[in-house]
Amino acid sequence: MLTVTPIxxxxxxxxxxxxxxxxxxAFVVDPGDGNVVLEALQQRGLELAGILITHHHFDxxxxxxxxxxxxSVPVYGPHNPTIGQLTERLAEGDEIQVLGCDFRVLQVPxxxxxxxAFYTAEPEPLLFCGDTLFAGGCGRLFEGDAAMMHASLQSxxxxxxxxxxxxxxxxxxxxLAFAExxxxxxEALQQRxxxxxxxxxxxxPTVPSTLALELxxxxxxxxxxxxxxxxxxxxxxxxxxDPVAVFAAVRSWKDNF
Numbered sequence: 417m418l419t420v421t422p423i424x425x426x427x428x429x430x431x432x433x434x435x436x437x438x439x440x441x442a443f444v445v446d447p448g449d450g451n452v453v454l455e456a457l458q459q460r461g462l463e464l465a466g467i468l469i470t471h472h473h474f475d476x477x478x479x480x481x482x483x484x485x486x487x488s489v490p491v492y493g494p495h496n497p498t499i500g501q502l503t504e505r506l507a508e509g510d511e512i513q514v515l516g517c518d519f520r521v522l523q524v525p526x527x528x529x530x531x532x533a534f535y536t537a538e539p540e541p542l543l544f545c546g547d548t549l550f551a552g553g554c555g556r557l558f559e560g561d562a563a564m565m566h567a568s569l570q571s572x573x574x575x576x577x578x579x580x581x582x583x584x585x586x587x588x589x590x591x592l593a594f595a596e597x598x599x600x601x602x603e604a605l606q607q608r609x610x611x612x613x614x615x616x617x618x619x620x621p622t623v624p625s626t627l628a629l630e631l632x633x634x635x636x637x638x639x640x641x642x643x644x645x646x647x648x649x650x651x652x653x654x655x656x657x658d659p660v661a662v663f664a665a666v667r668s669w670k671d672n673f
Contacts, residue, residue: 450482469493470546526565527555
């Protein structure tokens, strides 16, 4: 069984630390700050065994040199030559072993063109999705387009409903405030808002969520839902028979919310 814990970085980043129960080897996901990782590993009595990278943005790769100066470990990431520290470049369908678990690589462009995610089904379904799917939201379209991101999110939505979703930022309350504007009558969303506000008041992360919860409350996964579509049609006069057009309108609204 893998234990997954957050290492907080910058103002709202989560660097995910994976280790096996009873072992001291650890992998980290998207270490934007190497110093906070080293401090966390020391506090937990863990040794760095490998690094997973989802995309090239600095807040996800900025700590690589600091970590690699302390430990020579494999660094897995996308086919992007700007990430010079990678030891293995991965694409859709590739598989790697992480602490005895088989992880599959999913190509999920949209936020960036190089973005990948890491998924394992055993011993329980876990998804490390960087800045593609957020708790209650999705990443901005910095390099890809709406069709690309919609397709990426649909591929993640097809994973088992019990999948635990580990995204890279604590954006949840802001995302859910927007979701409430999009679907004000969504009862599951109202319950989630109450629970996640309580968690943040106590300093508890709202991440991970589950894919089931995202399908109930995340507007970017609900662009085929009648209430959302009709609301967007009234707002934007779009063709609601086209889920990509609905998604593009929702994403544009969120960009200026």
